[in-house]
Amino acid sequence: MNELELLLPSKELEFAALEYKREHFDNQEYELHGSSLFDHTDSYDDWLERVKNNSNEQTVNPDPDWVVSTTFFALRKRDSKIVGMLDIRHTLNEYLNLYGGNIGYGVRPSERKKGYATEILKLALKYCKQLGLEKVMLVCYKDNEASRKTIINCGGILEKDFIYTDGEIVQKFWVSP
Secondary structure, three states: OOOEEEEOOOHHHHHHHHHHHHHHHHOOOOOOOOOOOHHHOOOHHHHHHHHHHHOOOOOOOOOOOOOOEEEEEEEEOOOOEEEEEEEEEOOOOHHHHHHHOOEEEEEOHHHOOOOHHHHHHHHHHHHHHHHOOOOEEEEEEOOOHHHHHHHHHOOOEEEEEEEOOOOOEEEEEEEOO
16 A cells, blocks of 8 residues: 555645545545535635634634534545545534544545555544544444444444434444544
8 A cells, every 4th residue: 555644735736636526426425524525615715715714713614513623635645646535623512422523534436445544544543642632533334344444443442333313323433542
């Protein structure tokens, strides 16, 4: 596997980011995990502004369901291809403590089953440690075997299963960074 690096979104990465988004949409995947709503915007510049604001306690989205977070692209160093995205939430509010967790991440369809999710999560946990987080919450659907294995491979300890608002079974894990 090729080495990855986490980079903050920037104007220079616009083309690569739009290509990443297009690949998901071409595969009928319209929710980009760990993207800070990149899947819900038509303007890259507006999304960049949202990501910047979300990373600052003074400017974070005024919606009470949002918390300060940092969004990253996971780039493969060899060719600068975006292989994934992740969003690290610095704190948990009531909703995130119940359903969302500290880290959301995704891998582009053509790069799955190559070990990138584990590498992305390991890099995310290093960042969480830098933030001073002593434990990190992650959730995934119980039937998402790839995510469950990724979380467990990174030290995830299952706390419980629960029924999500969509009626599906979700598993809640804790990891020490």
